[in-house]
Amino acid sequence: MRRITITLLPLAAAAMLANGVSVAQEAPRRTITHISGDVYRATNNFHGTVFLVTTDGIVLADPLSTDFAIWLRNELDARFGVPVRYVVYSHHHWDHASGGSIFSDTAEFVGHANMLDHLALPPATTSLRDVVGQYAPVAALDLDGNEIVDRDEARAGDVDGVLFTAFDADGDGLLEGAEVMRGPVSHVVPPEITFTDQHEITLGGKRVQLRWVGEMNHSLDSSMMLFPDDDVMFIVDYVTFGRLPYREMDFELGRFDQWMERIAEAEAIAADFTHIATGHGPVGNRQNIVEWREYLEALSDAVARGIAAGESLEELQATVTMDEYRHWAGHDWVHENVLGMYHFLTD
């Protein structure tokens, strides 16, 4: 695996892990809003999930976090009085899939079969120096170079509390290479019902259709969730509305062309749905997917033109500013988007 240079200061680790969201100790902003029919959206700061309410119980998508799931369970009990029967995962990433244990007494857990691979620990021989991508800043917290990130080193990088225990798979208070490479997924309940292509759940007379998104950079276990009886589609992270792609766009995982194919497929399926919810940002519609694709095409074209003209990465980062997207959230990630696209196009 190719090594990337770590330019982030350790203190940036936690902010980066929080998906661009400050992890300051403010009270979280949480909402529940109606989307359509019996499908609702719930948000926890900058993360969103959806759920379907039926007389026989609730189908919940991503539980987001343990803290959020505790809040959500109370809200669901008070508002609807039926239990969560299924927790259905969009993908394994900690900031979407954590917290399901709060529903373990009543729910079955459903996800793509590749989730089990993503959640498995890499070999114990994995070195912190092997960690690339979004968790590389955590590996870099091993300042004394003893191949372990201990609690003090982690705390210095704001990898503390729930986040530390999420990395610490064996609970020994030390983060080893395999644990950092796997990511902070210890609070993710693995799916007990898995599928490889499609899966349909019927509850209270309503259908929830799960479809594997397919191979792409972001993860290999992403599923879209369709609520055909309520006209809602839910897609997470590989499409987001009104916000730039997250930082370096997982460029170390390659597969940019496949990502674009997956977006085009989402666009086609979205023609059958009025309401499209994503894991971040407001509920939108098919046109928002079109805009997301157009952003990536414009970015790709601009970076490709610069490369053809012999510009360096630094020159590209100075000239490709995507000003027409200044009104999108995360516009300050544009330099990292350019870096990611540069690697997609040249690696």
Ligand SMILES: [Zn+2]
């Ligand atoms: Zn993700």
